[in-house]
Amino acid sequence: MAGGSNAGASDSHVLDRLAATVAARRGADPSTSYTAKLLAAGPAKAAQKLGEEAVETVIEAVRGDPAKLAAESADLLYHLTVLWAAAGVEPATVWAELERREGTSGLAEKAARKTQG
Ligand SMILES: N=c1c2ncn([C@@H]3O[C@H](COP(=O)(O)OP(=O)(O)OP(=O)(O)O)[C@@H](O)[C@H]3O)c2ncn1[C@@H]1O[C@H](COP(=O)(O)O)[C@@H](O)[C@H]1O
Numbered sequence: 001m002a003g004g005s006n007a008g009a010s011d012s013h014v015l016d017r018l019a020a021t022v023a024a025r026r027g028a029d030p031s032t033s034y035t036a037k038l039l040a041a042g043p044a045k046a047a048q049k050l051g052e053e054a055v056e057t058v059i060e061a062v063r064g065d066p067a068k069l070a071a072e073s074a075d076l077l078y079h080l081t082v083l084w085a086a087a088g089v090e091p092a093t094v095w096a097e098l099e100r101r102e103g104t105s106g107l108a109e110k111a112a113r114k115t116q117g
Pocket residue numbers: 018021022025032033034035036049074075078
């Protein structure tokens with residue numbers, strides 16, 4: 001976050017820029033854009049690629065190499081933004097959901113779910 005402890009060139013706004021680039025690739029030439037190729041293939045293909053990248057991320061996490069885990073995480077986030085674009089999810093909707101959850105402990109949320117049946 002700009003202004004936060006990790007402020008600098010590499011902050012979370014890169015996700016918004018990435019999502020905007022991905023959205024702009026809709027309808028572009030698949031021979032010049034990997035994103036356009038994935039979007040043309042539809043949400044199921046984007047979901048499949050996300051699953052593959054998730055597995056590769058898990059593998060690097062288990063291997064214990066932080067640099068490779070970071071690289072796989074970037075692949076995972078890229079493919080997640082492609083899936084959102086393919087499935088009609090605006091990044092702002094996800095950011096809003098994360099903001100809504102801010103300050104609510106996962107343990108408290110889980111306990112509330114149990115009492116709701
Ligand atoms: N961040 C990324 C990014 N991360 C990973 N990838 C690509 O994702 C692909 C997935 O890796 P794989 O090993 O699964 O590739 P593969 O086996 O060739 O894939 P498939 O043939 O199975 O689909 C690779 O081709 C990577 O280059 C990305 N491609 C694009 N971006 C961003 O998207 C922007 C637009 O890219 P284009 O749409 O290609 O212009 C770029 O400027 C970047 O900012």
